Structures are given as structure tokens and as C-alpha cells.
Amino acid sequence: MTIYESVLDAIGETPLLRLRRLGTGLRPAIYAKLEFQNIGGSVKDRAALSMIRAAERDGLLAPGGTVVEGTSGNTGIGLSLVAAHLGYRAVVFAPASTAAEKIRLLRAYGAEVHLVGDFVPRSHADHLANRAAAFAANTPGAWLAQQYDNPANPAAHYESTGPEIWRDTAGGVTHLVASVGTGGTISGTARFLKAASRGTVQVVAADPDHSTYGGGDGAAKYVEGAGHALHPDTTEDIWPQAFDTALVDRYFRVSDRDSILTARRAAREEGLLIGGTSGTALAAALRLAEELDESHTVVVIIPDSGRNYLSTYFDDGWLTSTGFAEPSDASETVRSLLPAPAAGDQIPGVHLLAADSSVRHASDELHRRGVPADEVVFLALDRGATFGTVHPREAVAAVTQRSLQAALERDPRSAGEPAALHGIPFTPVGAGTPIADLPTPTGGSAGLSLDGELLAVLVDGRIVAAVAAVPAFPSATPGQAENALQVETAGQVDDTSANGASWAGEPSSVRA
Structure with missing residues (x-):
């Protein structure tokens, strides 16, 4: 039995697990590096310990000091547990959308948590990094971890994660797959493996579809911790210094839907409860494996556990509300209200206006477009689109020409005010939401959400506006039966879902 003298000794030395069921039909060996078996539950424990030790060595963090960081959760958890053990105060700034489980874990370790806006320009004072930096600058004895630019972040993985993979595969690893957040994990691990293999190990970055790392538009996403979002008002797209892009051979872009459903699939097929970012990496690894043969060994890094996301990715109600899942019978759901594909041009498209539009500008623009007085329009972050789709987190409000005119009639001075101040009640709902559950505030509206x-x-x-082609939700096929939440016995249906829903669209494979 291994005996540790402290929790810090229980960071690292995580196992590799052969993915036999998920790898069925695929020729290479696929191993998952289970980073959630670090003592704090994620790969970020390694970087947290490395950064704190480096700060101590450099005289940046003294006894009784304060550890400060802006993070979506896991780095904060790692820093908080190390700080707790070493006697430091921990202060964490986290996005308001961070999973509730992570926030509770931070507080359980004694961290002081400040929730900030989810998606603001990098230069804005309320940006996550700027709030953390301002707090550290004004707090005596505080040290700002700066995980995105701290060289001790990738160094942790060069010194531990990479060597562990090389040793445990007996030098047989041929491909490394990892998601990219700060870039520290993939950069440090890749640097070691490329050196050890004399450049033969190939490195694949698994990236959320909208992330700018892999060529996306930087729009908001639902998968926490991975990728690089870019607010449209950001003047300079600054990438982390911890991310060495020269080490990446390929990028695989993965949608939120594939990330989430792959994570759920791992739980049901391998008994492996993993998070959304892990689902991103795993989906990319399975796609990569289709190209390879028996001579290859793929190692995919699994950053954290699904225990942090039981209220989101593994909750059927959350999946329904965000449009990532729909019941097999859509007859009484919002989906049934949609026009048939052939009739898609019989209703107007979804209008978009820039989020910062003034009342006068928005009113004039809607008048110019000939938008009817009661037609709902989304005020969204400006990505140059006039019609189409928008991420719910980028839709700041909904307005109508009538609501804007009412504001002007009440007070002509409101012309220069933000149009969002004079919006109408607006609630995003998933396509699988029962019609009976639709919000019905007076004069209000709902936005139909599909795949986020x-x-x-x-x-x-009533559907009053829609994109030209609303994609059909995939239905189950015989090959997907083992993964369905619906179990049929003797002509009856035994719903085994914890939330009372059975889904037709959860595939046995998302490798396509």
C-alpha cells in the first residue's frame, strides 16, 4: 500500500485506462490518462502545486500570503487545496456560469469566491483576469497565479505528466490527444513526449467548435475549461504564453453536443464519469483512432470528473432546456411547433441587432428592414450577422419595434439609452420542452434553443420566426439501443433516467 505524508504527495502518478468498449471496432489501442484521480479531482492540481512552489522559491509568496486567480473552477480548486495545506488564504474569481459543484468545492476548501460576468471584452475592468489582477494588486501579501502565462504551468506536465505516459506505455505512445484551455497541459506533456520519442509522437489538440485556437469564431460555448472564446469587442486576441502552438500537429474541432454526449457515453459504456472538456478530448481521440491501425497507441488526457457537472451535462432537465436532448416522442414539445422543412421559408428569419444598439438606432434599423411592430428581435453580441442563430449567452435581450416606440413615447430622451433596457421578457427554451411548460409572461417571448x-x-x-432550416434531431437506430435511457420489457417502458426523460438522440457513437 502506498503511504503519503501529505495531500501534496497525492498529486500525480495517475493511471492509464484502456478504453476497450469505446474502442470497439477501432484498430489502435486507446488509453485514457485519468487526471481526475489527482487528490483535488483534476489535472489542474499538478499546475497549482507547481505554480505555488515556484512562487515560494522566487520569493513572490511568503508565509501568510494570499493566492489569487481567475479561473473557471479546476485551477482554483487545485490552488485552494494546496493553499489550505500550506496555510495560505485563497481568493478565486470565477465566471457566473461555472458549474455549481465547482463553486461549492472551492468554498469547501476555504476559498473566497467572487463570481463575475461570463463574457466581457478582455480589456473590460470586469473581465475575469482583470478583476483578479486588481484584487491582487490591492491586497498586501497577495500573489496572482496567472495560469495562462505562468511557465510553471507547462513545466508541471513536462516534469510529471509526460514522463508518466512515456514510462507507462513503455515508450509506445504514438499520439497524444488533449484539450486546450491555458495550453499548459498539452504543451508541457507534448514537449516531453516529442523529445523522448525524437519527434515521432503526434500531438492533437481537441478544441471546442467555436474556439479560436482551432479556427472558430470565438463565440460562447457550453463546455467549461477548454477553448478560447473571443468577445467581439475585444481589440486584441491574446493567446496564453503557456500554450506552445508549435507543438500541436493537428486540431480537431468538436461541437458542444459531441463533447457532452461523448462524456455521457463514456459513463454508460466504460463506467467512466468524465467532464465536458474530457468529452471534447475523447471525441477527438475516437475520431483520430478511425484513421490509425494496430501499430499506433493513442493516449487521451481526461482532465476532470463528471462529478463536477451532475447539475449540467448529466442532468436531463438541463439538456432539455439548452436543446441538447429531446424526447423520442416530440408530439407535445416545442419541436412540434416548428414548420416542416419544406415550409421553412413561410415564416421570417430570426433578426439580430448589435447588443449595444441604442433605442433610436435599433428602432430606425428595424423600420428600415420593415420588421413588423410585434416581431421579436434578439439583441446579441455583434458578429456581423443580421439574421440567423445566436448563442443564448450572447443574446443579451429581446425587443420589438413596439417596445422601443413605447420607450420613446414615454420619454424622448430615451433615444440614446441602450435598447436592452427596454426589452421584453425573454426565456431560452430547448426544442424538447413540453408546450405546457412554455413561459407565458404578458407580452413575453421564448427563444427556441437547439444544440445550445x-x-x-x-x-x-407560436413560432413567429425561425432560421431557414432547423436541423432534425437524430433518432435512435438499432445499433444505439444499448445506450438509450429507455429500457423496453414485455411491451412496457421502464424509464431509468433519474430525471424522468428518455432520449432518442443520444448516439452510441459521435465519431461521424
């Missing part, structure tokens, strides 16, 4: 994007507008239970 707003695709249509509903008013009083």
Missing part, C-alpha cells in the same frame, strides 16, 4: 443555439422565436406558443 437560439434558432427560433416563440410568442404565445
Whole structure:
């Protein structure tokens, strides 16, 4: 039995697990590096310990000091547990959208948590990094971890993660797959493996579809911790210094939907409860494996556990509300309200206006477009689109020409005010939401969300605007039966879902 003298000794030396069921039909060996078996539950424990030790050596963090960081959760958890053991105060700034489980873990370790806006320009004072930096600058004895630019972040993986993979595969690893957040994990691990293999190990970065790392537009996403979002008002796209892009051979872009459903698939097929970022990496690894043969060995880094996301990715109600899942019978759901594909051009498209539009500008623009007085329009972050889809987190409000005119009639001075101040009640709902559960505030509306994007507008239970082609939700096939949440016995259906829903669209494979 291994005996540790402290929790710090229990960081690292995580196992590799052969993915036999997920790898069925694939020729290479696929191993998952289970980083959630670090003592704090994620790969970030390694970087947290490395950064704190480096700060101590450099005289930046003295006894009784304060550890400060802006993080979506896991780095904060790692820093908080190390700080707790070493007697430091921990202060963490986290996005308001961070999973509730992570926030509770931070507080459980004694961290002081400040929730900030989810998606603001990098230069804005309320940006996560700027709030953390300002706090550290004004707090005596505080040290800002700066995980995105701290060289001790990738160094942790050069010194531990890489050597462990090389040793445990007896030098047989041919491909490394990892997601990219700060870039520290993939950079440090890749640097060691490329050196050890004399450049033969290939490195694949698994990236959320909208992330700018892999060529996306930087729009908001649902998968926490991975990728690089870019607010449209950001003047300079600054990438982390911890991320050495020269070490990446290929990028695989993975949608939120594939990330989430791959994570759920891992739980049901391998008994492996993993998070959304892990689902991103695993989806990329499975796609990569289709190209390879028996001579290859793929190692995919699994950053954290699904225990941090039981209220989101593994909750059927959350999947329904965000449009990532729909019941097999859609007859009484919002989906049934959508027009047939052939009739898609019979209703107007979804109008978008820039989020910072003034009342006068928005009113004039809607008048110029000939938008009817009661037609709902989304005020969204400006990515240059006039019609189409928008991420719910980028839709700041909904307005109508009538609501804007009412504001002007009440007070002509409101012309220069933000149009968002004079919006109408607006609630995103998933396509699988029962019609009976639609919000019905007076004069309000709902935005139909499918796979995390707003695709249509509903008013009083009617679709009044939609994109030209709303994608059909995939139905189950015989080959997917073992993964369905619905179990059929003797002509009856035994719903085994914890939330009382059975889904037709959860595939046995998302490798396509």
C-alpha cells in the first residue's frame, strides 16, 4: 500500500485506462490518462502545486500570503487545496456560469469566491483576469497565479505528466490527444513526449467548435475549461504564453453536443464519469483512432470528473432546456411547433441587432428592414450577422419595434439609452420542452434553443420566426439501443433516467 505524508504527495502518478468498449471496432489501442484521480479531482492540481512552489522559491509568496486567480473552477480548486495545506488564504474569481459543484468545492476548501460576468471584452475592468489582477494588486501579501502565462504551468506536465505516459506505455505512445484551455497541459506533456520519442509522437489538440485556437469564431460555448472564446469587442486576441502552438500537429474541432454526449457515453459504456472538456478530448481521440491501425497507441488526457457537472451535462432537465436532448416522442414539445422543412421559408428569419444598439438606432434599423411592430428581435453580441442563430449567452435581450416606440413615447430622451433596457421578457427554451411548460409572461417571448443555439422565436406558443432550416434531431437506430435511457420489457417502458426523460438522440457513437 502506498503511504503519503501529505495531500501534496497525492498529486500525480495517475493511471492509464484502456478504453476497450469505446474502442470497439477501432484498430489502435486507446488509453485514457485519468487526471481526475489527482487528490483535488483534476489535472489542474499538478499546475497549482507547481505554480505555488515556484512562487515560494522566487520569493513572490511568503508565509501568510494570499493566492489569487481567475479561473473557471479546476485551477482554483487545485490552488485552494494546496493553499489550505500550506496555510495560505485563497481568493478565486470565477465566471457566473461555472458549474455549481465547482463553486461549492472551492468554498469547501476555504476559498473566497467572487463570481463575475461570463463574457466581457478582455480589456473590460470586469473581465475575469482583470478583476483578479486588481484584487491582487490591492491586497498586501497577495500573489496572482496567472495560469495562462505562468511557465510553471507547462513545466508541471513536462516534469510529471509526460514522463508518466512515456514510462507507462513503455515508450509506445504514438499520439497524444488533449484539450486546450491555458495550453499548459498539452504543451508541457507534448514537449516531453516529442523529445523522448525524437519527434515521432503526434500531438492533437481537441478544441471546442467555436474556439479560436482551432479556427472558430470565438463565440460562447457550453463546455467549461477548454477553448478560447473571443468577445467581439475585444481589440486584441491574446493567446496564453503557456500554450506552445508549435507543438500541436493537428486540431480537431468538436461541437458542444459531441463533447457532452461523448462524456455521457463514456459513463454508460466504460463506467467512466468524465467532464465536458474530457468529452471534447475523447471525441477527438475516437475520431483520430478511425484513421490509425494496430501499430499506433493513442493516449487521451481526461482532465476532470463528471462529478463536477451532475447539475449540467448529466442532468436531463438541463439538456432539455439548452436543446441538447429531446424526447423520442416530440408530439407535445416545442419541436412540434416548428414548420416542416419544406415550409421553412413561410415564416421570417430570426433578426439580430448589435447588443449595444441604442433605442433610436435599433428602432430606425428595424423600420428600415420593415420588421413588423410585434416581431421579436434578439439583441446579441455583434458578429456581423443580421439574421440567423445566436448563442443564448450572447443574446443579451429581446425587443420589438413596439417596445422601443413605447420607450420613446414615454420619454424622448430615451433615444440614446441602450435598447436592452427596454426589452421584453425573454426565456431560452430547448426544442424538447413540453408546450405546457412554455413561459407565458404578458407580452413575453421564448427563444427556441437547439444544440445550445437560439434558432427560433416563440410568442404565445407560436413560432413567429425561425432560421431557414432547423436541423432534425437524430433518432435512435438499432445499433444505439444499448445506450438509450429507455429500457423496453414485455411491451412496457421502464424509464431509468433519474430525471424522468428518455432520449432518442443520444448516439452510441459521435465519431461521424
